[in-house]
Amino acid sequence: MDKQTEFVLRTIEERDIRFVRLWFTDVLGTLKSVAVAPAELEGAFAEGLGFDGSAIEGFARVYESDMLAKPDPATFAILPWRSESPGVARMFCDILMPDGSPSYADPRYVLKRTLSRAADMGFTFYTHPEVEFYLLRNQPDEGPPEPIDRYGYFDNSPQSVGYDFRRQAITMLEAMGISVEFSHHEGGPGQQEIDLRYADALTTADNLMTFRTVVKEVAIEQGVYATFMPKPFRDAPGSGMHTHVSLFEGDRNAFFEAGAPFQLSKIARSFIAGVLTHAPEITAVTNQWVNSYKRLAGGAEAPAMICWGHNNRSALVRVPMYKPAKGNSTRVEFRSLDSACNPYLAFAVILAAGLAGIERGYELPPGAEDDVWALTPAERRALGMRPLPASLNQAIQEMERSELVAEALGEHVFDFFLRNKQSEWEDYRRQVSQWEIDRYLPTL
């Protein structure tokens, strides 16, 4: 038994933990949880806990349903929101086949595989997400959503629900060992942003799954509702998850090169070129819902054109202002992601696109100097900017043709994901929206 496992078992004893929640994530990014008593835990560490994979979205068909969830002791944390004793803790699990080999259906393994490809090239992948979400006064079944306040970007909102909310959410996150870098009121009414500190991509993805749960839990405690829906209001900005990414070679930032333009190394430039080249085909993963595309159509800070810019907030990829003497903080910001993505899969495809750029030595096109939204379509065309897919349907079609995404997700997840999204789109196409009623019924 390794030290970490011993630590977990000891802590459970000392802290009087009565239940341990084993967490894993389905292919669409929904957190799944199964509670075990501490007595069962040792067995789960050794052999994994059997469960029926066919009951989980995207995991398995009925005939291959036996799967194992094997907790990763390094992810052990006590859940802070169940304040009363007995306590409850959680761990993330890897999903294994009955023979103990990793399951290709496990999003965590998808990311691990891509990370190990990066590791073979000598890289570690770090990410730093800025998560936006809305706080609503009412529950989803209580009529049209009402934001908790009317404040705007960076507004100091003393004694507001939002202020308390952020304070409590951050306290809980920190209690679970998840460092928060920054938090503030975002542009939309009731919209919040919390930035997680940068960490390796697997840890970040685990943290994001925890983060969503914590935010939902705190909202319940405070009698409000938190949503990561990409675009809940027509007239207010959507909830994105701008993510800063960087590659390290050992302890050195591989994106940094002193004296290069924007201090960007050749590796960084090829990485960006890779992300731009493959942007259309990875969009179905980074923006996986019908609703995601309403955010991308919204203008302002949501990127819809494939380009990059230095400190340009309307570009798909932004290279932030370089801070002298901080070579290790060189990074690029990927801006199309939204808060409702599956972070494991999304990080995997972004990394795969970037690595493709490095492996194949893509050249970085010139950066966009201007506000992309201010350009006319003809100007954009002249500058060689392609648009991101405008709908889930377009994104699916781009993805279907992509060897890169098939490679990164693995054939199993690739196939399931496409089928699931196709059926989501089919379902959506049959809807008659309020907009259509309002617009057509009176005149037609």
Place this chain on the structure above:
Amino acid sequence: MSEQRAATQVGQFARRGFAHPADAAEAWARLPGLDTESVLEALSHAADPDQALAFLVRLADADRSGLAAALADGDEARALTAVLGMSEALGEHLVRHPERVGALGGISVEPPGRDAHRRELLAAVGADPASDAPIARADGAADRLRIAYRDALLGTAVRDLVHGVRIDDTAAELADLADAALEAALAIARSELPADAAPCRLAVIAMGKCGGRELNYVSDVDVIFVAEAVDGADESAALATATRLATTLMRVCGEPTAEGSLWQVDAALRPEGKQGALVRTLASHVGYYERWAKTWEFQALLKARPAAGDTALGAAYADAVAPFVWAAADRDDFVVDVQRMRQRVEDHIPAKEADRQLKLGRGGLRDVEFAVQLLQLVHGRSDVLLRSPTTLSALEALSTWGYVGREDGATLAAAYRFLRSLEHRIQLQSLRRTHVVPDDEADLRRIGRSLGFRTDPVAELTDEWRRHAREVRRIHEKLFYRPLLQAVARLDAGDARLTPEAARERLEALGYTDPQGALRHLESLTSGVSRRAAIQRTLLPVLLGWFADGPDPDAALLGFRRMSDDLGSTPWYLRLLRDESAAAERMARILSSSRYATDLLLRSPDAVSLLADDAELQPRTRQQLMVEALGALQRHDDADGVAGAVRALRRRELFRVAAADLLGLLDTEATMVALTDIADATVAGGLAAAMRAVAQGLPTGELPTRFAVVGMGRFGGAELGYSSDVDVVFVHDPLPGAEDKAASDAAMAIANELRRLLTAPSPDPPLEIDADLRPEGRQGPLVRSLASYAAYYERWSSPWEAQALLRARPVAGDADLGEAFTSLIDPLRWPDGGITDDALREMRRLKARMESERLPRGADPTLHTKQGRGGLADVEWVAQLLQLQHAYDVPPLRTTSTLGALQGAVDAGLLDPRDEEMVVSAWLLASRMRNAVMLARGVPSDSVPTSARDLAAVAYVLGYDAGGDLLEDYRRTTRRARGVVERVFYG
């Protein structure tokens, strides 16, 4: 001097072991005053007296009085000549530094020890040995280090050559000396740091042979660097300094200067290998081993030992990583990794010097070291007595505590010692890193003499080397498997032996999932005093290893037990396995990987004799098979007798093909052809028997009609797999004057009799005949006359039927009739001008409907080999569409073969070669998959299996490492093929 005296002297040199006595006499003459009897005596003991004498002459030229003083002392003369006669490199060193000759006098049996070496080398580079972080102050420190290192090496060589210390002690001293050199190189590196370099703590951890204190005279020294900031200082600046130190250290040791170089320092065992950071903090090392490291990396850590630099940090590192080593065997992938590591050892044999290699390849030194380490990892977690980092000590512990048989342990240790000594002596001559036994006579003579072979050094050395190498080549059976037998067989009482618990532990590590059952089988196979039990006791250690290489060792052991129960008393069986080890290995591979072949084999175990001979594993030609099948008619009067003989023939041939396929002797296409030939012969033999039986039942004794069997589908295309039924249509043609009704009754009787004969219950597998592709399917008559076919096709034929006819091939029966049938259908299947737009649309629609309807409910379309996405049907329809469209004017398309048609389409420019490649790889993969499923599981399936066990077994047959990889590859290959199908077929 007179001629006669010179001649006598030459003879004397010859008697003293000089290889070139005349030259020696001449050289001797150049040493006036030094040419005493005692010097000559000392020379005669040298490994290469000629070389030693030549060096003496050069030393005399350099510093005569110093040499005279050295030679005056008998011990010193002996030491000097021993070194000069064994090592050209050390001789050159002395010639360059003649003042060192005197130092050879007082060399004791006891080595000075690690600390003394360290003090000496640090002093040589002008560093203070008492300092915690000594800095080299001397000019030309790198040269000084080399000189001092060689001086110390002189001492080691004398202890080795003259005092005869054991190989382990020499190897340990070489490691101590390497530690000292690393320390001195670090001191030099410190002296080269810029003044403003941030302070850091750096420890050099020795790995590999240096870590195990079992170093060679010259080999790469494996290290890992670990560094920390000095309390409170900036970590990244400290790491920068440490990286600089490490780089300089490696350069100082490896770079050639005027004084040569020491050895290469290799840091590739660090986390992430050559891609990883050269220097990491302790926490970063630990983090890596917690999350990412592979089993072999833990195996490497077994030897980690602080060698130089910061002592406290080195010790902290050793403490931190030790627990990982002993937890390695608990890791999920341990068994699989171990299996791969065992195979990797054997894969790395450099072909050109394979038979003179001491280190790599099966039975090499590396193999011994690996095998010992694996046993340490398996048993060392529960038994702390096994945790020595040194191979020989570990081997001794394993044998003392019963994990390895005492005698085997001793033999192996002796062999290892000998081979290591041989390696040392080879390296000493030029101090060059080599593990190849030279083939030059003079070299062999020198080395042989140095190892004490004086009468016929070359032959004696070679014999001894081959003898030990033979022992080592059987390392796995000795170390891994034989102790398992001792655990159950209870033969040599008194010896420590593997406890049942340890035996189970080991069987599990070797991949046996039911160790209890395995032990029971072993007990039954080996207990008793019969000759059979005795032979099996010697066979099993080897077989167990081969079984463990396959996906199902448990089934293999059970299969072997059943084979032995059947054949054990047959004299040739055990002899075959014992004497023809290729046959035994092949049998083991088949038993552990294929239920299909195992079933065929167990039905008639004597087929195992086929495995002894490569020629026997070549499929029989169609001609040979036909002769044998039809010959059965002469030997048997009744139809059932003929059918029995034909079906036994088929069973034997199926085993032959399955075995050749499993052993990698047949590719997919050859397998399909061979299986089709077998089916052709079976049908031909069965048909002949049926025709004779029906004729005999008629009053006239003569058949009123001619009869032919036409193969359809994959049978017609000569593309059969192990699980294929044979698709046929039957055609007959009444003889002139025969009555129609009588003719068709006879034909019907023949068809029914044929099917009965080939499927009647029997120990031999049935051959199912499927005639559903006939006109009107199951509703139509089973047999039609040629005229009836003509009438039918004239009136009805649908595009679908024309498509099916593309693969029609006369298989058996009346050849003229078969030809008449094909002439009848040629205009249908190769329609003039291609097919109409209507027919094309109809065909596409039919295919689209089949895709949704033919797939069984719940089947995964990405894994269905027949109807699934990019599966067999997809590809075949592409080929058939191209044939229907173009065969009328592209003759190469007039073939029943799918691959042939696709190739023809490419040649005619009808299909893009890249598209062809994609559909062909999918078609071949799906075909191989179907075959592999049948071979592995013994029952057919249209889907790639998804249960872990079956999938692993199929993956093994197909040569994939893991089932998941196979699924990925299958889905990817077929997805790409489907893309082609969408474009080419659906347009």
